Amino acid sequence: MSDPNFWRTEVWHPLTVHFPIALLLFATIFKLVSLFIRQTKDTFWQRTAAVMLYFGCLGAWVSIYTGDLADGIVSRNLCDPTVLKQHEIAAYNLAYLFSAATVLDLGQRLNLIRFKPKGIHLVVTLLMLVGIWFLIRAGHSGAEVVYEQAGGVLVPTADCAGF
């Protein structure tokens, strides 16, 4: 781990993962607010939540792809790779949940789903809330991998050679 090249394969994961974290977190907050404000699907809170949800969901799958690339490199050096496995499981769960929320929300927005709009809105919000729980778990275990086990982190040599 003394190669000073920044653009290592495992670096793409932290570069991509923070966008969906922020987008999905704020999408859920906006969606929750819209539950308590009487609105139609085309008003500010709903539209903003939808846009953040769609891009956040896409970002989540991109992050899973980059995480999978990093996995093969990082796992070999960890003292406890089971934490990384828990991180991976939480990441897949949140991606499935937000994908389900995206499909339902998009289906309703495109008038493909006309069944009980308020019920669908509630289910989408619940899916996102459970997704946030897995997002927190994924974030926590991801931080453990990085800050406790130096996963994907370049550890300079004692004499700082290469800098």
Add this chain to the structure above:
Amino acid sequence: MTNYKSLLLALLFLLPLLYSCEQSTDVVESGTYAGTLHEVEPEKTEIYVKTTDGKLLELYFTESTTLTRNGETVAFDQLKEGGQVEVEVEKVGQRLEPIAVRIVE
């Protein structure tokens, strides 16, 4: 209201299924274990072995890992899902390092 309840109930039943989508792995003591190849990932030179006592071991090959069949060294692509193997592992922290993987006919 019944429909809402059905939707919420469906959501509740969905949650345990999410855990089954991805299976967590186990850590065992250093030693030799017999089992079945549950998954083979050639890009990462990684295998998952389901041991006879139901444990799932995730093993990343290292430069020193040996892979043999009948005592002869074979390439990684000889590992097939469902195949029987015997693995010798060393526990380093909570990481399992495969010392030797033997394909059992």
